[in-house]
Amino acid sequence: MGCILVTGFEPFGGEKINPSWLAAERLPAVVAGRPVEKLLLPVEFGASARLLCRRLEQLQPEVVLCLGQAGGRAALTAERVAINIMDASQPDNAGFQPQDQPVCPGGPAAYFSSLPLKACVQAARQAGVPAAVSNTAGTYVCNQLLYAALDWAQKNDCAAKTGFIHLPWLPVQVLDRPGQPSMELDTMVRGIQAVLEAALETEEGENNGSGTENP
Ligand code: PCA
Numbered sequence: 001m002g003c004i005l006v007t008g009f010e011p012f013g014g015e016k017i018n019p020s021w022l023a024a025e026r027l028p029a030v031v032a033g034r035p036v037e038k039l040l041l042p043v044e045f046g047a048s049a050r051l052l053c054r055r056l057e058q059l060q061p062e063v064v065l066c067l068g069q070a071g072g073r074a075a076l077t078a079e080r081v082a083i084n085i086m087d088a089s090q091p092d093n094a095g096f097q098p099q100d101q102p103v104c105p106g107g108p109a110a111y112f113s114s115l116p117l118k119a120c121v122q123a124a125r126q127a128g129v130p131a132a133v134s135n136t137a138g139t140y141v142c143n144q145l146l147y148a149a150l151d152w153a154q155k156n157d158c159a160a161k162t163g164f165i166h167l168p169w170l171p172v173q174v175l176d177r178p179g180q181p182s183m184e185l186d187t188m189v190r191g192i193q194a195v196l197e198a199a200l201e202t203e204e205g206e207n208n209g210s211g212t213e214n215p
Pocket of ligand 1 (some may be wrong): 009012018020043067068069070137138140141142143
């Protein structure tokens with residue numbers, strides 16, 4: 001039995017907090033009998049992916065769940081796909097702002113998440129937490145991280161169920177953004193825990209691309 005690796009990000013874009021790391025920190029140390037390893041990542045193209053891949057190599061986890069903030073979304077959103085593009089509308093935390101560049105030169109155009117997405121979303125909802133499948137992780141650091149994790153799994157023959165969940169803003173982040181959606185941290189954590197349990201319970205990785213395999 002392996003472990004679970006959960007990652008979260010530092011704040012970015014002028015925010016003081018990032019719900020992804022706060023939620024990762026608050027997860028229990030053990031979920032479904034597996035130890036939960038937590039990794040804080042910088043909001044930087046390149047460095048975030050390198051740090052994650054190094055940890056994947058060390059831990060060989062059973063489930064890899066990366067978390068990120070997607071301000072403006074109202075639910076936990078489980079990403080279906082990572083695309084081979086970096087196209088940033090704002091610089092990352094190291095000041096790098098790639099435009100129309102591949103994550104992995106010569107790599108496939110996209111990878112599907114290997115999490116059982118529908119089972120994960122259903123589990124979160126059953127726990128009372130709004131959740132949905134998302135068909136775009138954007139073209140910023142989060143998409144790059146999921147692409148890099150799935151590319152690593154592909155190249156290293158790694159069967160880890162690997163996915164990404166974008167989280168809404170926390171209530172404190174929308175105080176000056178009237179009308180914008182938010183979610184309490186405890187609610188997020190409950191949903192993420194349900195997602196992890198569903199990922200471990202579902203025997204076969206669901207096919208997220210209607211018959212299309214990752215390359
Ligand atoms: N969200 C950003 C990067 C870090 C984060 O939490 C994104 O969606 O790409």
